[in-house]
Amino acid sequence: MKKVYIPSKITSGMQGYELLLRFQDDLKGFSDAEIQISFLYVIWFEANLVAVLGAIIEDLEWKRNDVSIVEVDNYSVINNVLYRNGFFPRHGLNIHGISGGNTQISYKMFRKSEPHLYNDYIQAELLDNSAFPMHSRRLGGEIKRNIFELFENARTHGECSYIHTCGQFYPIKKKLNITIVDTGTTIIKNVRKHLKIDLEACECIDWAMEMNNTTKEGNTPGGLGLGLLFQFIRLNQGKIQVVSSNGYWELIGGKKRKMNLDFYFSGTIANLEFNLSQDELYQFADEVVDLDNIF
Amino acid sequence: MMIDIKDFINSGFAVSTDDGDKIFHMLNESFSKEEEVTLNFQGVTLMTTAFLNAAIGQLYGNNEYSSDFLNKNITLKNVQDQDVHLFSLVVKRAKEYFADKEGFEKNSNDSIYGSN
Numbered sequence: 001m002k003k004v005y006i007p008s009k010i011t012s013g014m015q016g017y018e019l020l021l022r023f024q025d026d027l028k029g030f031s032d033a034e035i036q037i038s039f040l041y042v043i044w045f046e047a048n049l050v051a052v053l054g055a056i057i058e059d060l061e062w063k064r065n066d067v068s069i070v071e072v073d074n075y076s077v078i079n080n081v082l083y084r085n086g087f088f089p090r091h092g093l094n095i096h097g098i099s100g101g102n103t104q105i106s107y108k109m110f111r112k113s114e115p116h117l118y119n120d121y122i123q124a125e126l127l128d129n130s131a132f133p134m135h136s137r138r139l140g141g142e143i144k145r146n147i148f149e150l151f152e153n154a155r156t157h158g159e160c161s162y163i164h165t166c167g168q169f170y171p172i173k174k175k176l177n178i179t180i181v182d183t184g185t186t187i188i189k190n191v192r193k194h195l196k197i198d199l200e201a202c203e204c205i206d207w208a209m210e211m212n213n214t215t216k217e218g219n220t221p222g223g224l225g226l227g228l229l230f231q232f233i234r235l236n237q238g239k240i241q242v243v244s245s246n247g248y249w250e251l252i253g254g255k256k257r258k259m260n261l262d263f264y265f266s267g268t269i270a271n272l273e274f275n276l277s278q279d280e281l282y283q284f285a286d287e288v289v290d291l292d293n294i295f
Numbered sequence: 296m297m298i299d300i301k302d303f304i305n306s307g308f309a310v311s312t313d314d315g316d317k318i319f320h321m322l323n324e325s326f327s328k329e330e331e332v333t334l335n336f337q338g339v340t341l342m343t344t345a346f347l348n349a350a351i352g353q354l355y356g357n358n359e360y361s362s363d364f365l366n367k368n369i370t371l372k373n374v375q376d377q378d379v380h381l382f383s384l385v386v387k388r389a390k391e392y393f394a395d396k397e398g399f400e401k402n403s404n405d406s407i408y409g410s411n
Contacts (some may be wrong), residue, residue, distance in 0.1 A: 115311035132331035221392035224344035295365035
């Protein structure tokens with residue numbers, strides 16, 4: 001039996017991702033083993049990032065490891081959000097009488113063939129959630145559109161078994177965080193294969209985020225979803241972080257940063273933060289579109 | 296023929312490539328029977344470019360349909376204001392994509408078989 005400890009503080013900074021990637025790297029040689037993941041030393045785990053931990057566990061289980069989560073009591077005294085968002089219960093841990101509000105967006109795994117279940121999830125977790133901070137209908141629509149664009153991107157490019165997703169909103173700060181993780185083909189592999197150039201990992205992500213760039217080669221055009229997301233997050237003064245293989249790319253406060261990490265993630269992590277107080281209209285220029293003559 | 300998108304895909308969310316594919320195949324079939332199609336977006340509350348790329352963007356593949364043909368044979372109805380620009384983005388992108396693809400395939404063929 002192997003017991004591994006989650007680092008004490010996991011946040012959505014570059015260091016937090018590196019800690020999670022290192023954690024996965026430490027376990028990469030294990031198959032057919034019993035693995036206990038301990039929360040003994042955890043004092044902070046950013047709730048939406050359980051989507052990453054869920055993907056790491058999926059990878060371990062795919063290698064026929066028997067994975068369990070243990071020693072959560074100390075952490076649960078500090079914060080019970082991983083019960084509330086369904087992550088601990090998904091791994092067989094339950095407690096009675098959980099309190100603490102409903103600001104969580106549940107942790108879920110979706111199969112590639114289940115896009116309609118994702119629709120239901122967004123409907124239930126965002127649209128029907130009375131605790132969701134007030135914001136304009138237009139902003140809400142743009143946020144949801146961008147979440148779906150990202151989900152479809154993971155579903156159609158990643159060739160993964162599952163997509164893991166989880167979120168959290170912060171009513172006082174008026175922020176919404178959502179993380180979408182797939183364990184399929186990385187952006188790096190897709191871009192290098194498409195361009196036939198050995199670009200650095202972070203440059204591959206940078207290329208994929210540019211409007212009109214796509215690795216699709218079939219009869220369905222692409223290249224808009226991530227470009228629109230990039231533009232929207234910049235207008236919204238939100239945040240987007242992408243980790244794929246050892247590439248790291250972020251846009252925070254309108255500032256882009258990219259670098260290569262020391263460890264590799266066998267898939268793609270996309271973490272989004274939307275600013276719900278940035279409630280201006282997101283009109284796309286003064287474009288006049290004649291739908292009768294659109295083609 | 297009038298198609299209510301919401302009923303056709305069984306959802307008010309026109310977001311997935313799979314649902315876009317269904318619309319594309321229905322359009323192809325209607326055109327093969329020389330039927331004009333009205334796409335009614337009443338009740339569609341959310342739309343993505345992923346859906347539209349599959350539903351509309353694919354129509355530009357293989358040079359099967361001209362812009363004139365599509366303008367004459369497809370009518371768009373009840374598109375929400377915030378979605379209108381998506382149609383224009385997707386159509387523009389599809390034209391570029393297939394022009395690039397033709398160029399890419401021509402260049403690949405030229406390098407394999409030699410250019411004239």
